[in-house]
Each structure stands twice: as C-alpha cells, then as structure tokens.
Amino acid sequence: MPSNPGSNPGSNSGSIRLQVTRYRPESDSEPRFQEYDVPLRKEWTVLDGLNHVKNEVDTTLSFRWSCRMGICGSCGMNVNGDPKLTCAAFLDDYAPGPIRVEPLANFPVVRDLVVDINDFMEKLPRVKPWIIRDDDALLDGDGEIDGEYLQTPEELDAYKQFSMCINCMLCYAACPVYGLDPEFMGPAAIALAERYDLDSRDHGARERLDVLIEHEGVWGCTFVGECTRVCPNHVDPAGAIQRYKVKAAKENVMAFLLPRGAR
Amino acid sequence: MSDGLIRAAHDVLIVGGGGAGLRAAIAIAETNPQLDVAVISKVYPMRSHTVSAEGGAAGVIADDDSIDEHIYDTISGSDWLGDQDAIEAFVNEAPRELLQLEHWGCPWSRQPNGHVAVRAFGGMKKKRTWFAADKTGFHMLHSLFQTTLKYREVTRHDEWFVTKLLVDDGRVHGVVAVDLFSGKIQAITAKSVVLCTGGCGKVFPFTTNANINTGDGMSLAYRAGAPLKDMEFVQYHPTGLPFTGILITEATRAEGGWLLNKDGYRYLQDYDLGKPTPTPELRSMELGPRDRLSQAFVHEVEKGRTADSPWGPIVHLDLRHLGADLIDTKLPFVRELCLKYERIDPVHELIPVRPVVHYMMGGVHTDIDGATPLAGLYAAGETACVSINGANRLGSNSLPECLVFGARAGRAAAEFATTAGPVPAAIEAQAADEVRRLERDLLGKDSEGESTSAIRDEMQATMEDAAGIYRTGPAIAKGLDTLRELQERIGKVGIADTSRSFNTELLAALELANMLDIGECMLQSALQREESRGAHQRTDFPDRDDQRFLTHQLVHRNDDGTPRVESLPVTITRWPPGERVYGR
Ligand SMILES: Cc1cc2nc3c(=O)[nH]c(=O)nc-3n(C[C@H](O)[C@H](O)[C@H](O)COP(=O)(O)OP(=O)(O)OC[C@H]3O[C@@H](n4cnc5c(N)ncnc54)[C@H](O)[C@@H]3O)c2cc1C
Ligand code: SF4
Ligand code: FES
Secondary structure (H helix, E strand, C coil), X not given: CXXXXXXXXXXXXXXXXXXXXXXXXXXXXCCEEEEEEEEXXXXXXXXXXXXXXXXXXXXXXXXXXXXXXXXXXXCEEEECCEEEEHHHCEHHHHCCCCEEEECCCCCCEEECCEECCHHHHHHHHHXXXXXXXXXXXXXXXXXXXXCCCCCCHHHHHHHHHHHHXXXXXXXXXXXXXXXXXXXXXXXXXXXXXXXXXXXXXXXXXXXXXXXXXXXXXXXCCCXXXXXXXXXXXXXXXXXXXXXXXXXXXXXXXXXXXXXXXXX | CCCCCEEEEEEEEEECCCHHHHHHHHHHHHHCCCCCEEEEECCCHHHCHHHHCCCCEECCCCCCCCHHHHHHHHHHHCCCCCCHHHHHHHHXXXXXXXXXXXXXXXXXXXXXXXXXXXXXXXXXXXXXXXXCCCCHHHHHHHHHHHHHCCCCCEEEEECEEEEEEEEECCEEEEEEEEECCCCCEEEEEEEEEEECCCCCHHHCCCECCCCCCCCHHHHHHHHHCCCEXXXXXXXXXXXXXXXXXXXXXXXXXXXXXXXECCCCCCHHHHCCCCCCCCCCCCCCHHHCCHHHHHHHHHHHHHCCCCECXXXXXXXXXXXXXXXXXXXXXXXXXXXXXXXXXXXXXXXXCCEEEEEEEEEECCEEECCCCCECCCECEEECHXXXXXXXXXXXXXXXXXXXXXXXXXXXXXXXXXXXXXHCCCCCCHHHHHHHHHHHHHHHHHHCCCCCCECHHHHHHHHHHHHHHHCXXXXXXXXXXXXXXXXXXHHHHHCCECCCCCCCCCCHHHHHHHHHHHHHHHHHHHHHHHHHCCCCECCEEECCECCCCHHHHCXXXXXXXCCCCCEEEEEEECCCCCCCCCCCCCCC
C-alpha cells in the first residue's frame, strides 16, 4: 500500500466511520473509542483506513502492520467483534458502517490496537515445533549432508495444511477456552505440534504428546470450532486439537492398562 | 556500567530476524555453543519480510545442471558487476544450505519420487529453483524461526528498534535501541554485531516491500563509518499489482504465463529477448532477466501499447492457458492474492501488472565472509552487498544468498567475538548521548513541527522521478537538491505522540531519517555512474562503459554528512566481461 493512500485515485464513494479503540497506559485508566471518518474506496482495506488516519488525521494512533498481503500475521484486530487480518478486510464489505476496530480479544492491550502476544511466544517452544530425530546431520557441525530426506507429494500433503499457520493469533482471539483459561496451549501451538507429528521426516511425536498430555495442553478445548472458522489460512486448528485428544485418550487408556515401565 | 543504561551484554548481536539473521544465529549456536548470541528485531522474527517471498530459492541439484552454469547465469545477470569469487562461493554453497533447510523441516515441493522439485526462473538457463508452492519465503522463515527455538542459547529481543551502532576507536561494541513495548531506550553491548536488516523498498512510493523495509541497517552502518556499495542499482520487478504493489511472482511466468500488451501481443519479442513459443524457454522472452523486462515495459508505454488504469499504464499477465489445476497446485497464493486484492480470477481473467520497486542490489559493503571495513561489524542478506548481484539480481538468488552469507557472517562474527577485548568505558558515554538525543530531540519535541508523512511522500516522489527505470543526470541532480532540503526539514519534525509505549510515530520519524540517507547515497552513486548497466539505465549515457565503470562504487559519509563516492575494482576470475545474450 502506498504510504499516502489519501492521494490515490480510484473509485470513491463517500466515507465510512471507524470507531477505534484508544488506550495509552500512561494516561488512560481504561480503553475508550475514538471516531474517524475515512474515504470509502472499493480497493481500501480496514488497514488502509487506519493508515489514512495515521498519516492524515491523527498521528498518535498505534497499530502493527507490515506486509499488507496477508502473510506476515501482524495486523490482526477485532473488526465488528470478529478477529480479522485488517489488510484483508475490505471497507466496503462493512458499508455503510460504522466499523468498530478493537484490539484482538483475549490478550492484554499494550497500547491502542496493539496487544501483548508474549504468552503465545512462550508457549510455542514448549510444543517443540522443529524436526526431531536422532540421526540429524548438520552443516555447521562435523556431519555432511548427503541429500534430502525423501518425502513424496502425498506425505507432504499429510501435514501441509497445518504448516500454513502465520501466527496471526486470530484463533486465540476467537477461542472461548483461551479467554477463560490462559494456561490452555491454544489452537495455533497445537496445530504446529500436529504439523511436525504428521511430517514423515519427524520422529518427535512422543515428546510432543508428553507435553500436550498435561491438562492444560489439549484438554481444555470443548470443540467450539471458532478457531477454525476465523483462521485466514484454513489451517483447521480445531481438527488438530481433535486429533491430539484422540492420541491423548489412547495414551491414557494405555497408562491405565500397563504399568509405567511397559509403556 | 550502570544498570539502567545497559540492557544486556552479548558476545554476538544479530540485528534482524529474517532469513539472513536467523541463519546467522543458528550458525553461531551450532559452531560456538558457548557464545552468548542474541537476535534483536523491530518485529517478531516471523513477521520479517522474508515471509512474503513467493517464487523460490536457487541451488544446483538437478542432474542436467552444473555449478558453472549457475555461476555464469548469475554473472551475466549481474551485467558483470558481481564479484566472481563471491558468486562461486555462493553457487557452491547454496545447494547444501537448501538441503540443510530441508533437514530443518522446510516443506519443499516434491517430485513423485520424493526428491525436491525445481522450477524455471528468469535469467536461469536450467531448472534450479527450489520452491514451497508459491509461499517459499513464508515456509523458509517459519522453518528457520521454529528451528531457532530449539537453541536455548539464542536470546531474543523482540520488537526492539535499533537506532545507533556504538563505535569506539574503529571498532563496533553494540547498539542503542528502543524497546517498543515500554519505550525504554537502552544500550545492548556486543563484541561483534551482524546487520541483517533487509531491504529498503520504502524509499520509493510503489514497491513490493513491506512497511518495515526502510533500510535501517544501511543507514546505521553508513553513519557509523562503514561504506555502502553499488547503491544505484535498484531492481524493478516487472509484475506488481497496480494499486497495492503486491508482487505476482516470476514463478507465474516460469510455469508458462505470458506478458501481453493492450493488443494481446507478447511484446517482449520486440526487445531482443527471443521469439515467443507456446511453452516457456529458459533465458528467453518472459524468462528474461528483470531489468530487461521492466525496461521493455517503458518502451511499450512510449509506443502507446499499454492499457490504462487509475494508477497509470499497465500490461497484462495471462495465466488462463495454464488451467485451474496447475494454478492451484503451483501458484495458489497468486490466485488468492488476485481474488482478494484485484477481485479477478487468474484462471479466467487477465492480471493487470506494472513494474514495481522490488529489491536493492546495493548495500553495506562486505567481503566474502560478511565483514565490513569496520572492525566487529558484519552484514548479510539484502542489507549487505557482497556482491553476488552486481547490477541486476536474478530472481531466486536472494533467499539462498541470505542462507549462504548469513551463515558465513555468523561464523565470522563468532570468530571475531572470541578474540575481542572488553567493551571500553567510552561506549557508555556514547550510549548516554544517544538516549538523550532521542528523548530530548525527538520525544520531547512539540507536535507543531514538520509532518513525517508529508516529508516521506516527497522523498518517495523524488526518488521515483530521479531513480526510476530510466534516469538522466539533470533529474538525478535535481532529486539530490530536493533530498537535501528534506534532510533539513526532518531535523524539525514534530512528534505529537507523547506516550512511551509503542510509539509508532517516533519509529516512523527514525525510519524516515534512515531512508533519506539511503536515498541520498542512491542518487549520488547514480549521478556518478555515467553509463548504463543492468538496472541502472542512463538515457544520457546509454551504453555500458567497461573502460570507466567496470567497478563498484562505495559511498562514504563525510564528516559534514554529505556522501562521497569512491570506486573499487570488480573481482573477475574466469569469466571476462561479455555481451548479455537472452533468447538467442
Ligand atoms: C514480495 C517479495 C517476494 C520475493 N520473492 C523472492 C523469491 O521468490 N526468491 C528470492 O530469492 N528472493 C525473493 N525476494 C527477496 C527476498 O525475499 C529478500 O531479499 C530476503 O528475504 C531478505 O531477507 P533478509 O533476512 O535480508 O531481511 P528481512 O527478512 O527483511 O529481515 C529484516 C529484519 O531486520 C529487522 N530490522 C530491520 N531494521 C531494524 C532495526 N532498526 N532494529 C531492529 N531490527 C531491525 C526486521 O525486524 C527483520 O527481522 C522477494 C522479495 C519480496 C519483497
Ligand atoms: S491457526 Fe490460523 S488463525 Fe491461528 S494463528 Fe495460525 S493462521 Fe492465525
Ligand atoms: S499486514 Fe501482514 S498480515 Fe496484514
């Protein structure tokens, strides 16, 4: 997006009102709404509207964005109550407005539309989202890589969907369980665990299951399916959680039937 | 040292968490696990711009391919301005790096037999571009990022913005940075620093680049006394969407897409790029190099053979004959982007496209191990200029460049850190000065000053006029005058936002100051290169002039802040300068 969309041509059909959350930790005891009217243009997204405000109207408004093409995962906000990538939500889909733009739900607000996602950043390494195997050869070490681990297109398809997660956090904002129980590992982290489990090159499923089997791991989920509905990349985290629950249930039956050493 | 001023002390500090930065971090963790290594980044690493790369990464792996052919394609693509020793190292190491990434879980697209698949790419004579459908950069970045999580020794400072390199007695000792979350401004010291800060497309109004691509690292190095190299070479990609500048990957043409003018004619045949064939021919027509394709577009405009759009002249990219199946398996993101941002379906409709600023061939001058002339300072990725790209980068050479030279720079910086002495006391005073500058001169400023977005708009318009696809001496000189005025004005910029927390207005002002430096370097270099080579085309000097200009140009910063250009010989080993031939 050009930095000054206000100067662009294109079809203009009046304006639309944005009701935007403002919050400054130093001066505000709680968030409030501020209204801005922005040009309603066919090719403008909610993010274009916010940038128009930032550049032309109120330079103090803060929000995250970068790629403006739905791939970096920075620009998630609640738009009319639904978690959206604002660079992929078009103003005219909300006409005549007003459009309520709020920070993603379920996260602490840092400032205006910026939320604190450190909880997810800390959970992510816990599910070990990397290839685990004993025979790993590494370039930087002494080993020399001979060739690729073979993987057929069908084997790739088995985990492909779960590898499409951009960490945009829309699913966390939509998840009623995460809202109530912040210990819950959450949709994207579980989807990424499943992504590696299903990868034919990986041998780490056991280790990840050990992590996820603890109560906060997968048990919290009550299959509301909101995460899958809001995911902009069709990752289907609800499906991943479902699969984990089955694995975990099997494991618990085994634990019940067999003494620990035999597992 | 006082606690409040110094946030942390590391052995190696990597600035940037994109492809190059993360590869550097892993290289250090693997080779020197006892070192304290940290990555500082103004966005969470997985938001870095590497995420939006679509088409693929080049590395020789196919049976019918050879190292020498990839080297030759890269050298001729660079219009002989790439350093041949660096290109040789790059081509030799790229396949191993891509295999390493495969071992780290990158979901490369595969052949039925399980081996990785390769596709054609512009200016490449053989199929050698590895791809993960058309989200290659996304998959590479997330694979790298997730792999770094396994290395507990890698510390991260996420959402910290670096404002200055700390230098004493010709050696770098760390940085000053703003913690966006709290607004705290602190120093982070290190025995060596690796700049992996990416490109600077935002210097221009119309670009494929993300909002964060403001070239900060180039400006940091330049101000610290390290020269920038070949800054006049800016790549225009021939196929961007008209309003947003969103990239439509070259892979569309590699898979068989055609470029058509308003008469439905494959116009590239008129520009010495070969004859049209129904299926793609390597190094020919739509698979010619980017500089030549973007230049052909300008000539079509002059001939009145382009179509009009609200955003200026366009041509069309035709994928309709490829069919829904191929598009959905190999180019699904392209279809999604067109549907979303142009509301057209490339399976049935033509895609409107125009050339768009895409990539910076120039950058911080480094040697083959990523070392800059400033002791302790290293650079890799798009922000660096080794140079393998010379006057024109070939598509799909940049992602592997991030891996090869990210790893090399990481290892070299680690080596330097193990021999370096302690941080001198003078650094603390320097850091305190920088904190004061930011707090008093910027944050404490009244809001009535100059507007950041107004200066930015003027800078971008100036750069487009002066450093477009075709350039002339007088226009460049005029652009330089305007930039100098803007340099004055940015000194008086106002910041209305008084909050410390996530002050993106302060950030934008700092980024703009960086971009003004870079713009000046680009124009000064462009003015001095009185020839046409690769992406630098001077209508007043239309020919390549090997006699005078088979050299790099280094831009140094004078004490008064003005740029000074010096030349540096190109390394030629086995491939003497020749004619660039495509399609014949
Ligand atoms: C749309 C698009 C598609 C592309 N497709 C391809 C392709 O198919 N094949 C190919 O080879 N190349 C492609 N390229 C080029 C390639 O993607 C880039 O050159 C490469 O990804 C750059 O990686 P990097 O690691 O150097 O920088 P980036 O990934 O841009 O990372 C820069 C990092 O530096 C950090 N940073 C910057 N400034 C500061 C600061 N002041 N303080 C702290 N941190 C900072 C950022 O936070 C970020 O983490 C494409 C480029 C674009 C724009
Ligand atoms: S699973 Fe989907 S919604 Fe959740 S973070 Fe990943 S991409 Fe976003
Ligand atoms: S800005 Fe990157 S996903 Fe929206």
